Amino acid sequence: MTATTNGKTEPAALASALPQGLSAAQAAAALIADGPNALPDAQTRGLLAITRETLTDPMFALLLAAGVLYLVLGDLQEGLILFALVLVVLGLTLYQEGKTERAIASLRDLTSPRALVWRDGTAQRIAGREVARGDLLVIAEGDRVPADAVLLRATDVQVDESLLTGEPVPMEKGVDQPLFSGTLLVRGQGLARVTATGGQSEIGRIGQALGNLSLDASPLKQQMQRLIKVLAGVALGASLFLLLAHGVLRGDWLAALLAAIALAMALLPQEFTVVLTVIPALGAWRLSRQNVLTRRIAAIETLGATSVLCVDKTGTLTENRMTVAELYATPPPAQPATQGRSPSNCAPGERLPINYASTTDLPECFHTLVEYSILASVTDPFDPMEKAFHRLGQRFLQDTEHLHRDWILVQTYGLTPELRAMSHVWRARLGDAHVVAAKGAPEAIVDLCHLDTLAQAHITQTANAMAAKGLRVLGVARARFEGQDWPAIEHDFDFEFIGLLGLADPLRAEIPQAVSEARSAGIRVVMITGDYPATALAIATQAGLEPGGHGLLTGDELTHLTDVELQQRMVSVRICARIAPAQKLRIVQALKASGEVVAMTGDGVNDAPALKAAHVGVAMGERGTDVAREAASIVLLDDNFASIVGAVRLGRRIFDNLRKSMCYILAVHVPLAGMALLPVLLGWPTVLYPLHIAFMELVIDPACSMVFENEPAESDVMQRPPRDVQQPLFGGLTLGLALLQGLGALAVVLLATVWGASQLTEGATRALAFAVLVCTNLALIFSNRSRAGSLWASLWVPNHTLWGVVAATLVLMALALYVPWLAALFLFEPLPLTWLAAAAGLGLASVLWFELLKTINGKLAS
Incomplete structure (x- = not known):
């Protein structure tokens, strides 16, 4: 009689006369009391948690406050534009963070064990997280133990506990002995009662203990928080100053408030949040394509x-693909190595290389070594090393008396921290004596055999010579034992040293x-x-x-x-x-x-x-x-x-692109802020209104995130020493370069405004200043593409996103300048094409200044 569940056949001994299992109601009550059988995961976050974290960011708070202020002033369009920016960034954050969480959850689900339990008198295959304390587990070879349990019945049970001990050698388990969650049954079958699940299990307690170690905060995140606070303070102070100055000088407080809001928009670095979200998140996606799953986005930089x-x-x-590559067999007492080769062309005491392609026969003196290496391993191995021993035996001992498929394993001694060796005791079909086979680290086997100093030195020398070839070396020993009164420790057996095996694990x-x-x-x-x-x-x-x-x-x-x-x-x-x-x-x-x-x-x-x-x-x-x-x-x-x-290379590329993007953001905000502030202080007509700055944000946002994120790695990205994580992202020369670039762009726009005011109407002058501002903005994008290389060289580096943004920007600028109803919305008057060409020329001329600054900066940095 057998019981079959999901294609797995359970022995009749386990399917009949079972102890009472849980009922469905009892299992449900236990799950409510103890929680699901899952590892505690403090890092898992849902969409609500990610949203809450994102919206509490200082920059989001500033953006939301600005949007609310626009709505209070009755400017629905500007308010909606700001809220749309918030929603776009929030959507990107939710998507990227959510995708990462789902990916790691899927990986966890793939490795989570399923369980066969007896409930309500029937065998049921359930998800591992649904196992409850008190459940009756039916486990067989190849099953992963889903929860801590105690064995009620055991038939030749061996368990791989390397997840807990770090050692790959299986442990023998008997009735009333514990099983631990996550361990693997490599042999036998059994029945066990669940004693602890989830966080209460042994593996769960180790996981909880990790909470005592705090994660280091991302240095970049700390730097950016400080920078954002400084810039937000500057924006607030400058806006208040402009509000008071405009109101006192001109007496129009409503216009002063609008000018202050425009300046705040020009100074508020909302793009920093976009960049810090999009570039690392897309970097995580790129890493996943290189078989690297990012658990925490901040780890990339x-x-x-x-x-x-x-x-x-x-x-x-x-x-991790073991192959036996060399054998060493000690000479038996009756045939010392000094007597030369045996009739079977075998020289005990010498090392024999094994080549599966060319080696056809194994000399007789090595048969015993292979035989006992197999006897010291599990019958159906899972460990690559033991699989290699079995393959060697099947290749060379197939038709000999050295393979013992009818022998019965009666006792095992597992690997311990004190003795890095394991032993199997076998009962042969013929004879009363038991055969003991041991394998392990050479020094441990030598210790078991109680060899004299000379023999120890010789074996150590041989093991070192084999290990010097990159081989993993194991020693093998044998013993015989009469009776059933097994020794408490392996040292009580009278072991005889057989030889060494060298296993190759190819690089x-x-x-x-x-x-x-x-x-x-x-x-x-x-x-x-x-x-x-x-x-x-x-x-x-x-x-x-x-x-x-x-x-x-x-x-x-x-x-x-x-x-x-x-x-x-x-x-x-x-x-x-x-x-x-x-x-x-x-x-x-x-x-x-x-x-x-x-x-x-x-x-x-x-x-x-x-x-x-x-x-x-x-x-x-x-x-x-x-x-x-x-x-x-x-x-x-x-x-x-x-x-x-490869992930380090990509991490450096991501940081480079972050720095390029941040440098661009700081530089482009200088002319924006300058043109929002200086015309008011100089008594000129207002050049930039909130809608103009909102248009610029439509260019700046995709440029600082998508364009720079898509930039390929610098040619020297893996020839530099690691950067100092304590070095500010915008320290010293980098900050100076950004400010000088921005001041240069501001000077060009101011020059164009003065020039236009002398020959054009107020609306046309505003259109000219706007066109020059857009062109210098594009010039800043091109100049900041490369950290040290010239703009001309970077033109040949492919970046399809760049050209898409440039084309879209120029088309939108043309529409704003020459579509009548849009021009009226922007307070523009028709700009002659010759002046538009002049604006483009000024933009190109600004590139020379940007490139000169970058060259000087590079020389100073070196």
Whole structure:
């Protein structure tokens, strides 16, 4: 008799005589009391939360206040224009932030386990978040445990708890032993009662503990908040001054109020909010196309400033595809190595390279080594290393007596922090003695075998030689045991050392180029691994990390270093070997204490504190845990180091484009503010009214966001050292360049206004000043496209959005100048085409001034 659910067949032993499960009503009550079985996620935000955060931004408050003031004055058109701008920016923010939240939620849902439970007397397959405390779980090989539980029945149950322990070796589980949420059943089947769900589970408590580590605020966000407050204060002060000056000098307080509002619109930097929303959000979209999912938008600009990349070796630098590449078998006592080769052409005590393409036969003396490596592994492996042992056996031992599919596993000893080795005890079909197979780190196996000093030195030398080739080296041992009274620890078995296996995990082909690119960008790459130091050194050499004399730090050394000593060591370290997951946090903190901007990769639960402490936490998307993703600000969907370097390149491009856009915004607001203020103070007719400035905003908004966001990376973007995150976005020379550009544009517009006033009517003069203002605005866009290159060179760099904005601007300007009803709305009078050509000429002439300023700025900066 069997029970089948969703294509999975459960044994009759589990489908009959089950303990009582929950009823639907009991499960619903438990879910109400405890909440859904999901990890606590303080970072998840709905649309209402995002809207509330956006509208509380100081710039949005100023925009809304200005719009309300227009409505109070009865100018519905101007008020609606301002509110439309608010809605456009808010819509972009909601769309981009919402898309990011939905993407990470989808990734989380994909990795969330489903569960088979007994409710109301039937087996039901439900979503993992619907599992309730008290539920009866039916689990089988390949299932992920959806909640903490205790085993009621167990048949040969082995569980991979690497998400919690960081070790890939399965743990044997029996009746009354606990199972933990998120762990994987790699063998057997069982029945378990749920004891804790969601935040009350072991993995949930670790997630909650992350709250003790605060996230670093984005340096750019802090700088922009300060700048916006300063500019808002300037706008308020200047507007009040103009209101009083105009009212006192001319006695027309209503006109004074309109002039003050126009000046406030000219000075209010509402584009900053647009830029800080659109450019990073579109950058996040671009990153997603490179297999990098942005968890928090603010991390993008920090990523571009990264000075140290801490990366895992396995799966990030390598392919995580293990293959046995070399064997070493010790000579048996009856046949020492000094007696030469055996009749089977085998030389025990020598190393044998394995090439699956050319190696056809495996010498007899290596058969036992392969046999016991398989016996020390699970029957149906999931770990790449154990899969490699099975493939080797199927390739070379298929028709020999060394494969034991009929043997029964009766006892296991798991990997522990004290002993990095595991053992399996088997009962053979013939004979009374049990066979014990052990595998693990060479030093651990040597310790189990209690070898003398000379033998230990020889094996260590051999292991180092194999590891120097970049191989992951494991030792194998065997023992025999009579009876059923199993020893409490593995050391009580009389183990005999068999040999070593070297596994190759190929370096990803693109890694050397990515490492070279990171080095040219001034970024130090630190490889972190739990592997043998010699293996780590070999892989680092292949990757081009160049560790040097003091570039290696082991976990044992780290344990004995104080925080200050570790900080000093990490200045030169390139490789961290034999590192436990919990030690990553100390590495991050030491690097941060030295002033580095740190990006850290990780996948396990124990990696989460380090991911959150780093400036940029990078979680693995393929093999990472939910807790790691929640702690990280970026999720690497393909687990590839080259994608991280690509993300750094894009982060630098985004910051460059932000700076270009901000420089343009400051520069373009100078002539706007000047032409709103100076004509009033000089007694001239008013040149700019609110509608003129609103028109300019229609040009400025897409220019500062879409045009500059679409600019490709500068040619030297990955040849510069990382920028100082504490350096202001508009500090010193950058601010000076923007102001001088703006003053130059203002001078050109004032010159045109004086010239036009001497020969044209008031309306035509206003039209001329407006046309020149539009042309100088376009000139500012072109000049600020490149950080250091000339405008003429940048003309050949493709940017379709730029030409679209330029064309739309010129068409709209022509309509405003020459369509009668629009010209009347703008208070324009017909402008002769010769004067329009002169306006275009003045705009082109202003480019020479902008380019001269940029050249001088570049020389001063260098």
